[in-house]
Amino acid sequence: MILTAALGLPMLGALALAVSSRWTETTARRFVIAVSVLPVLLLAWAWRQFDPQGALFQFVEEVPWVPSLGMGYRLGVDGIALAVATMSALVFSASIAYPVDTKHQPRQYYAWMLFLQSVSLGVFLALDLLLFYVFFDLSLVGMFFLIGRWGHGQAQLAAFKFFLYTFFGSLLLLLAIIGLYLSVEPHTFDMRVLIEQQPLAGTGLYAGLVFLALMLGFAIKTPMVPVHTWLPQAHVDAPGPVSAILAGVLLKMGTYGIIRIPFAMMAETFARYALVIAVLAVVSILYGALVALAQRNLKRRIAYTSINHMGYTVLGIAVAAAVLSDDTVARQIALTGATVQMVAHGLITGTLFLICGSFWQRTEEYDLDSYGGLLRQAPWLTAFAVLASFASLGLPGLAGFVAEFHIFVGTFGVYPWLAVIGVLGILVTAALFLQMLQKVFFGAMPERWAQFEDLRPLEWGVLAVLSAGFVIIGVAPAFLLTLVEASAKLLMGGR
Amino acid sequence: MPIGDVLPEISLTLGAVAIVLFASFVRQRQHHWAAVLALLAIGLGAGLTVAQWGGAPRLTFSGVWALDGVALASKLVVLGAGALVVAMSPEWMRTDRRHGEYYALVLFALLGVIMMASASDTMELVLGVLLSSVASYPLAAYHRGWAPALEAGMKYFLIGALTNTLLTIGVVVLFGLTGSTGYPDITQALVTDSDRLALTIATACVVLGLTFKLAAFPAHAWMPDVAQGSPVPAAAFLTVIPKVGAAVALARFVSLLPPDVAWRAIVALISVATMTLGNVAALRQTDVRRLLGWSSVSQSGYALMAIVVLGVSDQALPALVFFLASYATANLAAFAVVTHLRGRTALDDYRGLARHAPIAAMILIVSLLSLVGIPPLVGFFGKLMLFRVTIEGGYAWLALVAVINTVVSLFYYLRIVAPMMFGSARSTVHVLSGPWASFTMIVAGLLLIVGGLGAEALSLFTGSIRFAL
Numbered sequence: 001m002i003l004t005a006a007l008g009l010p011m012l013g014a015l016a017l018a019v020s021s022r023w024t025e026t027t028a029r030r031f032v033i034a035v036s037v038l039p040v041l042l043l044a045w046a047w048r049q050f051d052p053q054g055a056l057f058q059f060v061e062e063v064p065w066v067p068s069l070g071m072g073y074r075l076g077v078d079g080i081a082l083a084v085a086t087m088s089a090l091v092f093s094a095s096i097a098y099p100v101d102t103k104h105q106p107r108q109y110y111a112w113m114l115f116l117q118s119v120s121l122g123v124f125l126a127l128d129l130l131l132f133y134v135f136f137d138l139s140l141v142g143m144f145f146l147i148g149r150w151g152h153g154q155a156q157l158a159a160f161k162f163f164l165y166t167f168f169g170s171l172l173l174l175l176a177i178i179g180l181y182l183s184v185e186p187h188t189f190d191m192r193v194l195i196e197q198q199p200l201a202g203t204g205l206y207a208g209l210v211f212l213a214l215m216l217g218f219a220i221k222t223p224m225v226p227v228h229t230w231l232p233q234a235h236v237d238a239p240g241p242v243s244a245i246l247a248g249v250l251l252k253m254g255t256y257g258i259i260r261i262p263f264a265m266m267a268e269t270f271a272r273y274a275l276v277i278a279v280l281a282v283v284s285i286l287y288g289a290l291v292a293l294a295q296r297n298l299k300r301r302i303a304y305t306s307i308n309h310m311g312y313t314v315l316g317i318a319v320a321a322a323v324l325s326d327d328t329v330a331r332q333i334a335l336t337g338a339t340v341q342m343v344a345h346g347l348i349t350g351t352l353f354l355i356c357g358s359f360w361q362r363t364e365e366y367d368l369d370s371y372g373g374l375l376r377q378a379p380w381l382t383a384f385a386v387l388a389s390f391a392s393l394g395l396p397g398l399a400g401f402v403a404e405f406h407i408f409v410g411t412f413g414v415y416p417w418l419a420v421i422g423v424l425g426i427l428v429t430a431a432l433f434l435q436m437l438q439k440v441f442f443g444a445m446p447e448r449w450a451q452f453e454d455l456r457p458l459e460w461g462v463l464a465v466l467s468a469g470f471v472i473i474g475v476a477p478a479f480l481l482t483l484v485e486a487s488a489k490l491l492m493g494g495r
Numbered sequence: 496m497p498i499g500d501v502l503p504e505i506s507l508t509l510g511a512v513a514i515v516l517f518a519s520f521v522r523q524r525q526h527h528w529a530a531v532l533a534l535l536a537i538g539l540g541a542g543l544t545v546a547q548w549g550g551a552p553r554l555t556f557s558g559v560w561a562l563d564g565v566a567l568a569s570k571l572v573v574l575g576a577g578a579l580v581v582a583m584s585p586e587w588m589r590t591d592r593r594h595g596e597y598y599a600l601v602l603f604a605l606l607g608v609i610m611m612a613s614a615s616d617t618m619e620l621v622l623g624v625l626l627s628s629v630a631s632y633p634l635a636a637y638h639r640g641w642a643p644a645l646e647a648g649m650k651y652f653l654i655g656a657l658t659n660t661l662l663t664i665g666v667v668v669l670f671g672l673t674g675s676t677g678y679p680d681i682t683q684a685l686v687t688d689s690d691r692l693a694l695t696i697a698t699a700c701v702v703l704g705l706t707f708k709l710a711a712f713p714a715h716a717w718m719p720d721v722a723q724g725s726p727v728p729a730a731a732f733l734t735v736i737p738k739v740g741a742a743v744a745l746a747r748f749v750s751l752l753p754p755d756v757a758w759r760a761i762v763a764l765i766s767v768a769t770m771t772l773g774n775v776a777a778l779r780q781t782d783v784r785r786l787l788g789w790s791s792v793s794q795s796g797y798a799l800m801a802i803v804v805l806g807v808s809d810q811a812l813p814a815l816v817f818f819l820a821s822y823a824t825a826n827l828a829a830f831a832v833v834t835h836l837r838g839r840t841a842l843d844d845y846r847g848l849a850r851h852a853p854i855a856a857m858i859l860i861v862s863l864l865s866l867v868g869i870p871p872l873v874g875f876f877g878k879l880m881l882f883r884v885t886i887e888g889g890y891a892w893l894a895l896v897a898v899i900n901t902v903v904s905l906f907y908y909l910r911i912v913a914p915m916m917f918g919s920a921r922s923t924v925h926v927l928s929g930p931w932a933s934f935t936m937i938v939a940g941l942l943l944i945v946g947g948l949g950a951e952a953l954s955l956f957t958g959s960i961r962f963a964l
Contacts, residue, residue, distance in 0.1 A: 066876070066951045068958055130879075134870035141869060144909075148917050156913055160906070167905055171898040175891070178883050209891070 002046050003059050003075040006039040006089070007121040014114035017107050025106040032110040036093040036117060043086040050082060052486035057127060057192060065131075070181065070188035074127040079487035080339045083480060084256055085124035087343045090469065091248040091350040092117040094462045095241035098354050101361065102150065109150055113241075116142035120249050124256060129177045129189040132260075137170050139250060143242070151237040152360070158237035165230035169220030173257075176213035179206070180265065194265045201268040211269045214262045215277065222254030222310045225284045235303035236366070240357015243299065247306050248350035252342050255313045259338070263321055264491055271323035278318035278415055282422050284311030289428035293435075298366045299356045301436060305392060306349055308425055309400075313341045315422060316407040319414045320492070328492060330413025335488040337406025340473070340480060344391070344399035347470045351388040351463055355381065358459055362452060368436060373445030378454040382441045384463045389433040391470050394426055398474035500547075500555040500562055503540040503570065504606060510536020511602035518595025526594035527585040530931070533598040534581055537605070541574045552963035558677045559616035561747070564960025566613040568816045569743045573612065576736050576823045577605045583831045583935040584728040586927040587838075588637075597637065601732060604630035611708070611740035615964065617666040617676045617701075620744055624662060624708060627737055628655045635725040635733060647724030651717040651733075655707060658714045662704025668697040678964055682751050691755070698756055701748055702765075708741035710734070711795040712768040719776070722788025727838045730784065731830030734791040735823045738798065742819060746802045746812065750962060763803045767896050770796025774903045783911060784840045787829055790866060793904060794822050797897055800881050804888025811888070813957040814880035820953065821865070821877030824946060828862035828939035835932040837925050845911060847920030855926070855933075856915045858940035863908040865943045868901060873946030876954070 013035035017028060050058055060076035077085065095113070102109040119142060122135030140163055148159035181187050183199040183206075200207035220227045235243050262270050270277075288308030295301035316338030320331045358381065359366070375382045391398035404426065411419035455463070473480055498505070513536075514529045521528070544567055552563030581601060588594045607627025614620040632655065636648025670676055672693050673684035685694070707714035722730045749758045773793025780786035801815035808814075832855050833839065849856040865874030878901070885894040926933070946953060 064951075065948075066954060068951060068954045069879075130870075134875075137870050137875075141864070145916060148913060156917055160909060160913070163909065164902055164906055168898075168902045171901060174879070175882060175886065175894055175898060178879070178886050179891075182883070182887055 001061065002042055003077065003125045004061055006042040006046075006085075007118045007125060009038045010035055010114040010121075011118040014111045014118065017111035017114065020107070023107060025102070028106050028110055032114060033093065033097045035114060036096045039089040039117065039121060040086070040093055043082065043089050046077070047082055047086060047483065050077075050079065050483060052079065052482050056487060056490045060127065069130075070186065070190070071130045072128050072190070073131060074190060075125045076127040077125060078490070079483040079485075080259060081124050081256070083339060083484055084252055084342050084346075085121055087346045087469075088120055088124060088249040088252065089117070091244060091346050091466070092120070094350065094466050095244045095248075095354065097458070098241045098244075098357060098462050099361070099456070099458055100150075100239050100241050100357060105149070109146075112142055112146050116146065116245065120245075120253070123253050127191045129180065129191060129194070129261070131189070132191075132257075133170070133174055133177055136173070136253060136257075137167075139253065140166055140170065143246065143250065146242045147234060147238045150239045150242065152239070152364075153237040154233070155237045158233045161230050162234040166220055169217040169227075172213045173217030176210045176217065179210040179213070180261075191260065191265075198265065198267060200266050207266060207269045211262055211266055211273065215258070218254045218257045218262075220254070221257070222251060222314065223307060224280055224311065224314060225287045225307065228284075228307050231307065232300050232303045235353075236297065236299050240354055240360055243356065244350040244353035247303070247353055248346040251306060251310055252346060255310060255317065255338070255342055258314065258317050259335070263317055267321065267323065270321040274318045274322040275415070278315055278322075278418055281311045281315035281318055282418050284308070284314065285422050285425035286428070289425045289432065293428055293432040296368050298359065298368055298436070298440070299353070300366070301368070301432065302349065302352050302356065305429060305432070306345070308429060309341065309345045309349070309392070311425070312404055312407050312422070313338045313345070315411060315418070316341065319407075319411050320488075322414050327413040330410045332410075332485065332488050332492055333406050334410025334414070335491070336481060336484050337403050337410055339484045339488070340399070340406060340477070341403035343480065344403045344470055344473060347466050347473075348388055348391045348400060351384065351466045351470075352392065354459075354463060354466070355385050355388065358455065363449070368439045370446065371440040371449070372443045373441070374449065374452060375441045377445060377449060377452045380455040380460055384455070384467060385441065386437055387467055389437055391474070393430040393433045396474075399470035399477075400474075402474055402477045497555050500560065503543040503547075504609060506536055506539040506543060507602050507606045507609075510539075511599040511606070514595060514599040514602065518599070521595070523592060523594055527589070527931075529595040529598045530581050530585045533602055534578055536602060537574050537578045537581065541571060544570050544574065552961060554615050554679070554963050558679055559614070559619045561613050561615040561963045563963035565743055565746075565812055565816065565962055568957055568960050569612040569739050569819070570609050572816065572820045572823060573605060573608050573736055573739050576739070576827060577601065577732075579827045579831070579935055579939055580728055580732045580736070582938075583731065583834045583932050585931045586929040587726060587728050587834055587932065591637065593637075597634070600630050600634050604634065604732065605736065608736050608740035612743040614744060615678045615747070617669060617678075617681070620748070621663055621666055623740065623744070624659060624704065627708070627740065628659060631733055631737065634729040635721050637726050637729055641724075643724035644726070647717070647720040650720050654714055654717045658704050658707035661700045665697045665700025665704060668693055668700065672697060678747070678751055682964065685751065685753050694756060698752060698758065702745065702761065705741050705745045705748070706765065708737045709745070709795045709798075710738065710792050711765055711799065712772055715769065715772070715792045715795075718792050719785045719788035722791065723782055723785040723840070727784070727830055727834045730788075731827055731834070734788060734830070735826050738795055739819045739823065742795075742798050742802065742815060746805055746815060747962060747964075749802060750805055750964070759803050762799055763890065763893055766796045766799035766803060766893065768796070769793065769799065770897060770900045774900050774907075777907045778903070780907070781842045782840050783842055783845065784833060784838070786842075786907060786911070787826070787833075790904065790907070791826060793900065794826070794866070796900070797878070797881055798822070800885050800890070800893055800897060803890055803893060804884050807888035808884040810880065811884045812960055812962070813954070814884045816957045816960065817880050817953060818877035821873040821946065824939060824942050825862045825865040825872075825874050828858055828936065828943060829866070831932060831936035831939050832859040832862070835926055835936050837927055842911065842914065846914045846918030848915040848924065850920050851924045852926065855936065858936055860912050860915065861940055861943055863912060867905050867908055871947040872943050873950065873953075874943070876947060876950040880954075
């Protein structure tokens with residue numbers, strides 16, 4: 001029941017907001033923040049109860065929905081899902097609490113945010129392929145309305161592009177899911193059955209096509225080069241907290257999906273194409289970093305670093321899938337690194353996008369060259385921006401380092417030359433973040449920012465919570481690593 | 496004569512007759528009671544159909560009338576859709592001098608569609624097509640004082656006359672070829688070697704005749720005009736209900752043909768052409784009713800996918816009926832909203848509707864999302880089952896074409912959704928006063944959600960249907 005409660009309570013909260021027409025903005029805000037924290041607490045409790053020595057999937061719930069199609073309301077988590085879901089819930093409540101201009105429609109804004117929280121958690125908690133798809137698609141609907149209604153600039157265009165592009169990806173996913181469903185007798189969408197039976201092993205072309213459709217669908221969502229082009233515009237025109245969710249949570253659905261479906265259910269096929277995926281991941285790493293370096297727009301620059309960072313995650317997964325190599329330890333380390341990278345990137349980039357939101361609220365300006373010397377004017381803002389940037393570029397002692405270290409150690413064991421090329425990405429990332437910090441916070445301050453206001457207590461508090469997350473993971477990652485390693489071992493042992 | 500086998504049809508006929516008499520003796524102000532009569536007739540027909548459920552599939556009336564799961568299930572879909580159309584009409588038709596007769600026409604058209612779905616004989620099929628056409632032409636041009644309605648009716652009639660003639664020619668050629676009009680005899684005659692050229696011509700004519708009722712390529716051209724110009728409840732009727740009968744009739748007909756006629760390839764090509772043409776044409780429409788008309792063309796293309804894999808996948812017929820039911824609900828919900836909004840049709844006038852008429856806007860959005868196939872609405876399960884049987888039947892490329900088309904369709908559905916949600920309102924919203932249209936709109940909207948969450952019930956209901964033949 002704990003997982004149903006985690007995704008059901010925000011949905012009920014959203015319904016309550018939708019029908020209550022009397023609430024003022026303050027009441028609505030208090031209510032929403034309280035509701036959005038509940039899933040975090042519930043999942044943290046589940047984390048404490050999770051038994052690393054136990055079965056792969058725990059807290060399993062099952063209710064038949066359309067049994068004649070083999071579909072059910074099936075929920076359950078392994079360590080990987082639990083870690084990503086808890087991070088997502090936290091990023092959601094932080095984004096919801098973060099102050100934003102709700103354009104005189106606070107109830108609608110918060111209702112959509114809670115709706116999105118509910119369906120996003122559903123993606124990570126689902127143990128049924130079709131249920132996974134249901135939540136995956138609903139997250140697009142929620143995001144479409146949030147960007148289109150509360151975005152700025154060419155918000156509607158960005159929302160359209162986002163919805164159409166990613167909907168194409170999810171329909172490919174649907175075809176692949178049906179392909180998987182038809183390959184197992186009796187037909188079922190139950191993920192546990194599919195993981196156990198590996199139904200497509202040794203079916204050649206059919207498995208290849210299903211794998212291609214799955215990977216294309218997830219690559220669009222992740223996004224990987226060259227199907228990333230929806231991302232920059234959606235990010236730039238979305239309001240800050242929505243960008244934080246888009247980068248922190250929605251992108252994870254792509255990489256989480258890769259682990260959950262092709263990696264777990266089609267091990268043999270994935271192994272055959274692991275090298276191709278790994279090379280594409282390295283291309284994403286380098287391309288994302290270089291294009292980010294060229295951006296003059298603050299938010300666009302951070303958006304492109306997401307492509308770079310998600311590239312590391314995909315690299316880790318691809319290395320873990322390469323069964324050709326006997327180095328099981330290296331592969332496990334890579335998968336653990338990929339999961340930690342998802343958690344770390346969610347927290348770090350969430351923080352960075354919230355900071356972008358604070359900039360927009362104050363100045364409506366993202367041009368890096370127009371800023372300078374804000375250190376003196378806004379020391380707290382500077383502190384958080386510097387901390388998050390260092391975490392993002394992989395400074396030891398912060399979460400990004402733990403993740404990237406694992407991924408590269410794993411990669412060295414399997415594809416040493418790819419690791420060498422990939423490390424170049426870290427260099428470029430370091431350069432682009434340092435240049436960004438230098439442009440915005442140091443040097444001479446232009447006259448027009450004389451009234452620039454530092455962080456208010458609420459903003460400060462939210463950023464502190466998220467930053468605490470990635471600092472703790474950086475300093476004492478054991479609590480996360482035991483959880484993830486247990487499931488990584490079971491997933492690898494199953495093959 | 497096994498009269499008991501056609502009791503549902505008899506109840507529709509008697510209902511229509513009663514309505515005509517009622518309307519000629521009662522003041523126009525009281526004519527909305529004719530709608531109640533029509534609903535009673537439909538309800539009685541549906542009840543009698545349910546009573547027939549569960550028997551073994553069989554043919555009756557010397558083999559011309561099928562009484563099988565497919566016929567009964569599609570009859571229920573048609574009657575349910577007909578009830579929604581009747582229920583959304585009274586306020587719209589209130590000012591029309593011939594208000595009462597409208598319902599009689601609707602019942603006759605329903606009867607024709609049911610005959611199409613149940614016909615197991617080519618003459619019976621022609622009768623069904625003609626009855627539904629004859630009753631539908633006046634429905635399209637019911638507001639005869641208004642030029643666009645007349646134009647729509649005229650176009651509908653001309654294309655109908657041409658394709659109905661083709662259908663009859665096809666039936667005649669088939670009769671000459673096999674010496675019979677009954678489906679069982681035709682199947683047997685076609686097993687032995689017969690003239691393939693004549694058979695191909697006959698098949699082409701019959702298929703063309705049915706594409707008219709389906710609003711599929713190449714006889715689709717009437718659909719956008721009818722959707723735009725005819726009275727909105729009549730447009731709701733014509734965009735949805737004839738399709739159900741025609742799709743089932745087409746499935747029944749092609750299942751008779753020997754495999755070397757290559758009908759799968761023909762139907763697949765029509766399917767691709769229909770969905771692509773409908774979607775591409777809908778992209779740039781600035782009129783919501785016309786846009787829904789084109790979208791209805793493209794939905795016929797999806798429905799044809801199930802017919803392509805008929806006999807290869809054992810779930811093809813359930814998928815076809817399920818999809819038609821889900822499409823009917825969504826499209827009727829959308830038209831019910833347009834009726835409630837007094838036929839408001841320019842895309843620009845939908846700006847900011849979510850502020851001033853939130854319930855209507857929400858139902859319209861839900862129905863459009865269901866047409867796209869967003870889960871967990873009922874339209875998602877319809878598309879899911881279509882994709883499933885298409886892939887299972889080895890036509891994965893067709894499923895891929897449908898996927899690309901679905902993405903295209905999302906674009907123009909969002910073109911309606913976006914101004915409603917993101918735009919700022921310009922004027923007050925005029926709606927029909929009275930309970931009928933708004934109630935129908937809410938019922939149809941709820942059906943979309945309930946049908947999705949309760950898809951199991953629908954899928955059990957359609958799961959085991961098959962042809963008697």
